Amino acid sequence: MRNDPKALLGREILNAQDFAQSPMVCPGCYFSVSAPVEQCPRCHFSGKRLVDKYVFDAPDLERYVDPHGYLPERSRGRIDQVLDDLESDFPQVRISICIVDLLAEVDPREFGFWFFNASKVYSETEAQRRAWTVLLALDDQNARASVTKGYGIEPFLSDASLEELLWNERELFLEKDYEAGVFNFVEGLEELLESSAARAEKILKKRRRFWSRKGGRR
Amino acid sequence: MTRLKAFFLCLLSGLSCLFAQDPLSAMGEPPAKGVYDPMGWLEVSKKAELEQRFVERKEQSKAPIFVAVLPQRPTDGSESLARRLGRKWAQGETWGVILHVVGDAQSPWCAAEGAKRLAAASEDEMRQATQEAMRRAFLQPDQDVRVMVGALELAVELDALESRYRNQQDLSGGSALSSITGSPGFFVQRVVVISVILLLLLIIVINVLRSKREEDRGPGYLFPETSHRSRFSGPWSGGGDALVRFTDLKPRR
Numbered sequence: 001m002r003n004d005p006k007a008l009l010g011r012e013i014l015n016a017q018d019f020a021q022s023p024m025v026c027p028g029c030y031f032s033v034s035a036p037v038e039q040c041p042r043c044h045f046s047g048k049r050l051v052d053k054y055v056f057d058a059p060d061l062e063r064y065v066d067p068h069g070y071l072p073e074r075s076r077g078r079i080d081q082v083l084d085d086l087e088s089d090f091p092q093v094r095i096s097i098c099i100v101d102l103l104a105e106v107d108p109r110e111f112g113f114w115f116f117n118a119s120k121v122y123s124e125t126e127a128q129r130r131a132w133t134v135l136l137a138l139d140d141q142n143a144r145a146s147v148t149k150g151y152g153i154e155p156f157l158s159d160a161s162l163e164e165l166l167w168n169e170r171e172l173f174l175e176k177d178y179e180a181g182v183f184n185f186v187e188g189l190e191e192l193l194e195s196s197a198a199r200a201e202k203i204l205k206k207r208r209r210f211w212s213r214k215g216g217r218r
Numbered sequence: 219m220t221r222l223k224a225f226f227l228c229l230l231s232g233l234s235c236l237f238a239q240d241p242l243s244a245m246g247e248p249p250a251k252g253v254y255d256p257m258g259w260l261e262v263s264k265k266a267e268l269e270q271r272f273v274e275r276k277e278q279s280k281a282p283i284f285v286a287v288l289p290q291r292p293t294d295g296s297e298s299l300a301r302r303l304g305r306k307w308a309q310g311e312t313w314g315v316i317l318h319v320v321g322d323a324q325s326p327w328c329a330a331e332g333a334k335r336l337a338a339a340s341e342d343e344m345r346q347a348t349q350e351a352m353r354r355a356f357l358q359p360d361q362d363v364r365v366m367v368g369a370l371e372l373a374v375e376l377d378a379l380e381s382r383y384r385n386q387q388d389l390s391g392g393s394a395l396s397s398i399t400g401s402p403g404f405f406v407q408r409v410v411v412i413s414v415i416l417l418l419l420l421i422i423v424i425n426v427l428r429s430k431r432e433e434d435r436g437p438g439y440l441f442p443e444t445s446h447r448s449r450f451s452g453p454w455s456g457g458g459d460a461l462v463r464f465t466d467l468k469p470r471r
Contacts (some may be wrong), residue, residue, distance in 0.1 A: 016444035024449055027457030036449040036456070047451035091438045113450070113457035121454075130454045131446065143464040150455050151446035160471055162460040167469045174464040198438045204442060 016151075018207075019157035019200060027113040050114045058118035061133065065098040065115075070140060075179035082186045090193050092132040093153055097182055101141035112137045112148030136185060143174055155195040165189060240333055242299065248284065248307035253286040259320050260362055270372075280333075281312035281376040285369050291319045300329035308333075312380065314348070314372040316355075318365045328352050328372060332379070347375035379404050 023032040028045025039046045059065055063083065064076060069080070070168040083095055102111055116135055121127050131152035138145045147162040166173075172181035245254060252272035253265055260268070272283060284307055292299040300317040307313070315329040328348045357370030449456040461470065 012443075014444045015443050016447050019442070020443060020447070022459065024447060024456055025459040027450065030459060033449065038451055040450065046449060089438045090441070093442055099470055107461070108458065109457055109461050113452060113455060116455040116457075117452040118332075133454075135455075145462050145464070146458065147459050147460040151448065152444070153415070153441065154447070154456070154458075155444050156441050159458050159460040162458070163462060163469070164469065165292045165463040166460065170462055170464040193439075197304075197441065200441055 002105060016155045019028065019155035019203060020156065022160065025159070027107075027110045030109075047113070047117050050110070051118060054114050054118065058115050060118070061096050061116065061119040061130070061135070063094075063096060064207075065100070067100065068140070070099040070138075070176070070178050072095070078179060079182050079186065082183055082190070086186060086193070089190065090197075092129075093193065093213045094129050094133045095186060095189070096133055096135045097138070098135060099138045099140055099178060102139040102144075104142055108137050108139050108144050108146035109148070111139075112146050116148050116150070134189065136182070138173065138178065138182075140176065145173060150208070157192065161192055162189075165192065224235060225247060241308060245286070245396070248282075252283060253285045253287075254266065255285070257287065257289060257320070259287045259318075260285075260365070262360050264362055268369060271370060272288075273419060275373055275377075279377050279380065281314065281373075283310055283314045283316070283369050283373045283376070283381055284308075285316045285318070286363060287320065287365075289320055291322060292459045294326040296325075297329055300327050301331070304329055304331060310398075312376060314351075314369075314376050316394050317370060318361065323331060325361060326352075326355065326368050330372060343379060348372065366372045436450055 001155060024034075024036065026040035026043060026045050027050075029042055029043035031042040033041065034140050059067075063080075064071060065216070079097070086095065087093060098115065100111075102108060111133055115137065116130075121130055126129040133150045134153060134157070135148040136145065137148065145166050146157075147157075147166065149157055149162075165185055168188065169181040169184050172178075172184065236338055251262070253269050255265060255386035268285060268298070276282065284303065286300070286303055297315050300315040303317070304313040305314040307315075308331075312331065312333040314417060316326045316328055320327040328351055330344050330348050332344055351368055351371035353373075354371045357366045358364045359366050445469075447456060
């Protein structure tokens with residue numbers, strides 16, 4: 001799937017809901033909300049409350065956040081190849097891989113939400129890229145993983161399909177073969193983005209046809 | 219008593235043989251100008267002329283000629299000593315030695331050997347060369363002239379052999395190459411050169427393929443920009459519901 005990036009400059013901001021594939025879920029109680037809210041209507045969860053819960057500073061959201069060194073340089077070199085390919089095919093998208101040891105009572109989805117939002121944004125470039133970041137959080141201690149997406153890429157990736165990608169690699173992750181697991185995950189993610197791009201183009205085409213029939217703006 | 223005397227004489231001679239200094243070790247390093255004459259048997263002018271010829275020749279030929287003058291015949295034979303001297307002094311090159319024993323009517327003796335690169339010259343050819351040099355030397359009545367003529371004739375013979383060998387190699391081409399390329403150093407050089415060329419070619423091919431691949435990939439796909447569904451006070455993400463426990467037996471959905 002290809003399009004001309006120059007043709008898309010200064011383009012219209014579309015409604016995320018037209019593309020969204022997943023419901024919005026509270027990271028605290030996993031209750032689905034139908035519209036954006038500042039606080040979960042059920043558990044009153046919000047980012048502000050989470051900042052009080054996680055008392056330490058979030059590290060920078062880099063390609064690899066691996067304080068315990070689960071991914072050695074050699075492994076990163078191999079994963080870099082597929083990450084570079086993916087980021088070349090989808091220039092907006094950035095992948096971050098975080099491998100940490102969480103407490104059993106901390107849910108990786110909640111951790112992902114906190115890390116994604118609490119990690120400092122130092123530059124305009126980082127601000128632009130943050131919304132298009134996909135964070136893979138792996139909890140080595142409790143053998144769990146979650147995926148958190150920025151607002152930009154969110155409408156094009158469904159939670160169910162991301163979860164399926166993680167599920168496919170669970171045996172590798174359980175064996176702590178993070179190199180192979182992450183490598184396969186990124187390859188699967190690229191395929192997912194390809195099909196998402198095709199779907200997005202279909203929706204755009206439908207919209208254009210609709211507006212041309214109406215004789216309106218598009 | 220006579221038997222005891224004979225026994226002691228034998229013992230003494232045996233010991234003297236054991237402890238006798240090898241003339242080769244006494245002769246040490248090769249003479250710088252090719253003439254070993256510690257007693258000064260050769261006239262100074264003749265010695266100087268010989269040395270001058272050797273020095274001039276050294277610039278053109280790789281086959282050194284040595285002249286050695288000894289006061290007495292060596293115990294292991296003059297020709298044998300000449301051969302050992304040549305091997306010691308020439309260090310692998312083609313060489314010739316004229317060995318003269320003062321007061322010995324049969325002097326001088328001659329020995330020569332070809333280096334590895336002169337392997338094409340057979341032992342017979344070397345023998346013929348030394349015989350020819352000696353034949354011409356013995357035409358001279360004076361021993362000192364004999365030594366000089368022998369040395370110079372031997373030089374001519376060895377040079378002829380060298381040049382004949384070189385011509386043969388030039389004509390046969392391949393065999394000349396094989397004699398050079400047969401050396402392990404050349405083989406290693408050749409392998410290194412070929413490897414470097416192959417490596418460069420490989421790098422070029424990889425770069426061409428990579429750039430072609432980049433061209434094929436195109437500029438990539440840009441997703442449409444959408445409004446942010448900002449929620450739960452998260453400035454960049456509203457979280458997600460993709461979770462897997464690796465120990466689970468069934469997927470959540």
